[in-house]
Amino acid sequence: xxxxxxxxLIIFEGLDRSGKSTQYLRSKGRTxxxxxxxxxxxxxxxLIDMYLRREIDMSEEALHLLFCANRRERVDxxxxxxxxxxxxxxxxxxxxxxAYSLAKGLPADWVRAGDVGMPQPDVVLFFEVSPEVACQxxxxxxxxxxTGELQRKVRETMKLLRKPFWQxxxxxxxxxxxxxxxxxxxxxxxxxxxxxxxDQI
Ligand code: T5A
Ligand code: NA
Numbered sequence: 001x002x003x004x005x006x007x008x009l010i011i012f013e014g015l016d017r018s019g020k021s022t023q024y025l026r027s028k029g030r031t032x033x034x035x036x037x038x039x040x041x042x043x044x045x046x047l048i049d050m051y052l053r054r055e056i057d058m059s060e061e062a063l064h065l066l067f068c069a070n071r072r073e074r075v076d077x078x079x080x081x082x083x084x085x086x087x088x089x090x091x092x093x094x095x096x097x098x099a100y101s102l103a104k105g106l107p108a109d110w111v112r113a114g115d116v117g118m119p120q121p122d123v124v125l126f127f128e129v130s131p132e133v134a135c136q137x138x139x140x141x142x143x144x145x146x147t148g149e150l151q152r153k154v155r156e157t158m159k160l161l162r163k164p165f166w167q168x169x170x171x172x173x174x175x176x177x178x179x180x181x182x183x184x185x186x187x188x189x190x191x192x193x194x195x196x197x198x199d200q201i
Contacts, residue, residue: 007082008189009119011093014127015155016146017134018171020091023127023182026175033081035074036091037067044070052143064101068114071097078119082195094118095161098201100145103153112201120196122189124163125182127171131155161201 012020024034040049048066050056058066071094081088094115101111131151140146169181 005085006191006195007084007086007088008122008186008191009078009082009195010087010089010186010189011095011121011124012089012091012127013093013095013124013158014169014171015129015131015134015151015158016143017137017140018127018129019137019175019178020127022175023178024089024091026179031085032087032089033077034089034091035078037093037096038070039074042070042073044073052145054144060101060104060106064097064106064111064114067097067101068094071115071118075118079195082119090121093121093124094198094201095124095158099154099157099161100150102157103150115201116198118198120198121165122191122195123185124166125169125185126158126162126166127169127178129171133172 012024014020021036024036038048038052039045044066047056047058048063048070051058051063051066078088078090097115098111102108131148134140134151135148167185169178169185171178173181
């Protein structure tokens with residue numbers, strides 16, 4: 001009898017309205033835990049949610065630290081799942097944290113330090129959606145950070161964060177086509193090495 005294979009840490013990243021949440025809702029039913037970041041259900045996540053819905057204000061630095069702290073709130077759960085063979089899919093992760101804050105002009109070294117030591121993804125699926133398609137999708141512009149100018153800067157910054165374990169997904173396609181692309185990548189992950197921790201972002 002072989003030992004139980006560990007779970008995979010799979011990250012969906014991309015601009016607003018690229019269809020990340022739609023994909024993880026559709027793949028529900030397998031032994032997968034889904035964690036959206038920001039996770040608006042936690043105490044810290046509730047503050048972030050109030051900020052995004054324009055109910056409270058705070059400095060960009062405070063917001064950055066809250067996004068980081070919100071991910072730290074879920075690390076024990078992520079590690080427990082992975083070690084018991086359950087896959088974890090996160091809708092956004094440290095890369096959103098870094099890209100949005102760099103795009104706003106916060107200092108690079110300070111921004112990048114906030115997620116060091118977080119579990120390293122087995123794969124980051126980057127949902128690439130063209131701006132024209134994104135702004136036609138439902139809900140665009142409702143939340144604070146969904147302005148064309150910030151999205152353009154985030155797009156440029158995200159590209160600079162690309163790592164060997166990133167895979168691009170063409171997210172302009174219809175929901176089924178995007179799902180096929182996601183499956184093809186996720187079904188072929190190599191999980192022989194233990195989960196690593198990020199030493200840089
Ligand atoms: N943020 C986040 C930071 O600044 N720092 C951080 O550390 C983190 C984690 C909230 C904001 O916070 C910022 C980034 C964001 O600006 P969020 O909660 O992920 O982050 O944002 P949401 O508004 O929930 O989600 P997104 O805007 O990112 O949208 P999704 O999840 O990419 O898109 P989704 O699936 O909700 O789809 C959008 C619409 O398009 C349709 C859907 O039905 C929906 O109406 N759609 C499609 N239509 C046609 N074809 C397809 N293939 C489609 N897929 C989806
Ligand atoms: Na989302």
